Amino acid sequence: MLSSLIFVLSGAALGVARPGQNVENTKRQSGSCGTYEPAAAVKAPKTNPWAQITPADNAAIWDLLHDPATGLNLTLPSFTTEQTDNYVAFIDTLHTNKSAVLPYVDGNGPQPPKYARVVIFEGGKKVPVSQEYMVGPLPVSSNTTIQKLDYIFNGGKGGTVPFNARFFDVSRDAASEPLLASVMTEVADITQKLFGGAYYGAEDERTDLTFTFDTPVSLDGSQAVRIVMFRYPSEVEFLQPLDFYVILDIPGTDPSKYTLRGIVTNEKFFPTVAKFREAFEAGQIVNEFPQPRDAEWAQLTRKKEMGTRTLEDRLAPQSIELGGKRYKLDAEQNYVEYMGWSFYMSWTRQLGLAIYDIKFKGERIIYELSLQEAAAQYAGNTPKAASTVYHDTHYGFGAQSAVLLEGFDCPFGATMLNVSYPEGRATTVKPQAVCIFEADSGFPLARHRTGGFEPSDGYGFSNLGVVKASALHVRHVATVGNYDYLFDFAFNVDGSLEVSVRASGYLQASPYYKTQGRFGPRIHNSTQGSYHDHVVTFKADFDILDTKNSFQVTSLQTVQQSQPWFPELGSFDQMELHASNLKTESQLNFDPNGQSMYTVTSDKTNAWGEKRGYRIVPGHSNIHLTSSNSPFSRKQSEMSKSHLAVTRVKDTEPYANSWQNVNLPQAPQQDFSKFFDGESIENEDLTVWFNLGMHHFTRSEDIPVTLFTEASSSILFAPQNFFDRAQEGDLQNRRWVETGENMDELSWETYGVPLAGCDVRLREPVSGILPWESVEG
Incomplete structure (x- = not known):
């Protein structure tokens, strides 16, 4: 619905024109901005092999599992289900093996078959367990089998988890x-x-x-x-x-x-x-x-008693796609193209969004980029704070996805996508849970002024080049209990890719004691903000041009050097680059002072003979788990204990963690440390596992909720000799400005991209929260 919020972008450009100035730059395109025009359609090169199972598949799987002939002896789950019953906990999409996908996406191989991942709580067995199964190939037919899903777990018991450690439902x-x-x-x-x-x-x-x-x-x-x-029961009970x-x-x-x-x-x-x-x-x-029972102090509502800021009654600045959408979408295959980038998207109940086959200008950079886990470990001297370790995949990131509010979570006019996941025999659809939009980066991609604008500079003339920076963002938010995690993947026009995560929401607080200051500050009358770590693990399966890659560490070292043209200096400090490849699978931390560069390289070289690669650039708050030997996170959180880890790709190691691992800290179903078994990683197919997050030094400003501004973390993947030059020369969104020798004239080159002038019509949804839909198969 269109509201009355209408903005007209018009008028002259800021600044004063000098005599004789060429004012071509002030011309405007008129008409609609295309803010709400849908993205142009594009046809994906292949059917998405990573797509989730369909509602029809889910219903057929459900019926097959509950068929008496199958022999699983299942009870239909309900609120009256006993823990001694056998029943389906959930159905999800099973990761498709890379070895089966590559022949299909890169050649003429067959499309790999789909399999479902099924978790059954088998409380009725003599030795009760939680058991994972794989069901497929799909769609269900006479060829479909139900097999124990063991091959992706290395803890010694396959997909079997003891009853005591299973999900507390x-x-x-x-x-x-x-x-x-x-x-x-x-x-x-x-x-x-x-x-x-x-x-x-x-x-x-x-x-x-x-x-x-x-x-x-x-x-x-x-x-x-x-x-x-x-x-106390309330909306903000985490703080009470x-x-x-x-x-x-x-x-x-x-x-x-x-x-x-x-x-x-x-x-x-x-x-x-x-x-x-x-x-x-x-x-x-x-x-x-x-503890006060009143909850209003902790609700995320405007507090009138704090007063009013001048001009805050005006709508804040917005990011709007003025020229219309510059990306294309195949909505059926969840395939996107943007400014040389292309990629597929997929969704699972446990992990949420994953991005596959990421290419820039037709060359693959990353095969898979996906969330693996979000661990949180708390500190304190109370029973709950001292022993709490969360793995948020335990609750399901995909199932906890949240509706995004246009204009606040995502810009007005963003492409809003629904997501779905199996829920019993039906499939739950959550609308507007993923958004795609292009946004200004807030800074120029590149600029340089040669000479000077003032005659006293001695040049008499000057040239200025400026290139506009923008990025395509793919974003979603998962609300897991007390926290909202905002995940953002930004595809920049220069060929770099940034991954960021932010956290907001209610603290899991503890009662305040005078003696507890070393575990966090007092943040309200009887509430203490418990210190904790958030460590969010991601998987980046790099394929720099192909699957034969190495992981290079280039260190900046200080050495003693003498130079014959400076004999009076004798031997002095000099910086040198020392580059070497990691030999075997390793966990490693970023060097202090940023004195090392980490690059995934190919043996193929650019025009200058340099190995083509992508650099891993630490961003804001790259951390790992503080505690390395806590009894509550001893072995099931190994993926959280280093900045980076590099392993060889194996079909048997698709996940860093198991969603049921949290209750097995001393006997994990999936032990990430076992990935590192001395295998060579030179000229091999590599996965880089990386951690984002924050050491949450809680503060009174976490009331009512933690703010996204501080609780944020990021990492950047940037070309490192991947090209022969910077990827800006083919961008038209730029300006080249020249001054005459007498400094009385400016000439502008717009490269065919004039400024836009148009009416921007912004809309507000009838309701910020849309109802869930349930789709039967």
């Missing part, structure tokens, strides 16, 4: 609920006095407290521990923690064997309810910093 929650309710009912009189609330059970009308619990719930699958922290923890031992499927490990409050541990009550009645338990 509704059925497991229901099994431990009676014990939790019993303990809390026994102490309800005390919690009423301490916090003005009590928990009698999830369905009890008297309950006016809520709770959360952490991961990992198990260390190696042999035991299970649930650490429960209570809060109460100083009350109940720790339950809940191993196996028999709730009669579940027991209370203890209660923690006031930084004290009580192994029994009786011990806790005894301490309370002795006056040893107090609530020194009461």
Whole structure:
């Protein structure tokens, strides 16, 4: 719907024209800007081999799994499902093997078959487990098989995960609920006095407290521990923690064997309810910093009491595609072309967006660029903060995708794409979850002025060249619990590619204690901002021209040198470049002071005999996990413990992590450290795994939510001798300005791209949140 927000771009250019100035640059194109015109259509070279399974495939898979003849003995999942039942947890798209894809996309090989990834919680077995299966080829036919999905896991048990380490879903929650309710009912009189609330059970009308619990719930699958922290129920409950923890031992499927490990409050541990009550009645338990129930202070709404900024009632500057969209889209195949770039997109329930077959001017740079994991590890001296490690793929980035608000999350006029993922027998469609747009980069790509504009400079004339910088952005946001992650892939017109991630949302806070300052600051009356790491792991499967690449490290070193034309200096410091290839698969960190350059190279050379490659340029906040030996992240978070890692591509190593790994820190299903087995990586097919993120030094400015400006991280892939010269000479969006010898005339070359003048009509959606759709197969 078009609103009344109409902007007219017109009038003269800024500045004063000198006598005799050529004012060709002030001419405007008139008419529509094309802001809401769809991207031009293009036909993808091949059918997208990385596309997700279709709704029809998902429904057929569901029916096949539940067919009694299949022998899986499945129960249809519902809120009444028992943890001792066998039922489908989810269906997703299985990664297509690269060895099968390349003959198809690069030649005349057959299109590789599609397979689904199926997770079944098999609680009804004698030894209950979570088991992964692969189903295919698709579509379902007499040739379709159901096989255990083992080959992508290296932990020793394939796709099998012990029951104690499996996802803590509704059925497991229901099994431990009676014990939790019993303990809390026994102490309800005390919690009423301490916090003005009590928990009698999830369905009890008297309950006016809520709770959360952490991961990992198990260390190696042999035991299970649930650490429960209570809060006030509200939209901002992450910021309203109460100083009350109940720790339950809940191993196996028999709730009669579940027991209370203890209660923690006031930084004290009580192994029994009786011990806790005894301490309370002795006056040893107090609530020194009461948590307010009011939630308005933490909501992301305008706070009138903070006043008003001058002119803030005007719409902020917007990025608008004035000349119309300069990219093309094959919406059916999720294929994009832009200014020499081309790539395919894909979507999965667990990992969200992945980008494939990234080429610039027809030459492949990257085969796959995808999110692998987002780990967060907390610090503190409370049970939850001290033991919390999150792997957000555990909850599914694709399933937690968020609707994007045009004009705020993405510019007005951006191409908004729906995403979908299997949900039971149906397929859930989320509208406007990915946006594509071209934006001004905020700086010129290149500029240089020769000579001077003033006669006193002695030149008498001057030339100025300026090239406009822009990039195509592919963006999506996933809201995983308390955080919104904004992922952005920017394809720059010079052939460089930037990956960035930003985090906003509510802190997972802890109760405030006077003694807890070394774990984070006080950010509200009774709330402490718990320090934590965010480490987001990505996969970049580089194919610089082909699959025969090396990883070169070029170090800037200081050496002693003498030069015969400076005999009086003797030996002095000089800088030298020392380049060598990594020999074997390695994890490595960026050198201090930025004194090393990291490049994926081909043996093919440019016109000057230099090996063609792409450089990996650290951006803002390239970090790795602080703790290397915590019992809660010891082996299941190995991918988070270095800036970079380089391995050979294998079909058996498509993922850095397993979505079920978080509950197996000491016996992981997928052990990333086992990728490094001494194999050569010279002139081989290479994957670079890289980490973005932030050490979250929490602050009072994290209220109400963490801001994207600070919580951001990025990395750049830039041509390094890949071309014979900078990729700007074929861009027309530039100006060449010359001055006459008498400095009384300017002449402008516009290269056929005059400035635009047009009406810009901006629209606001009827509702910022659109309903989900469910598509049956």
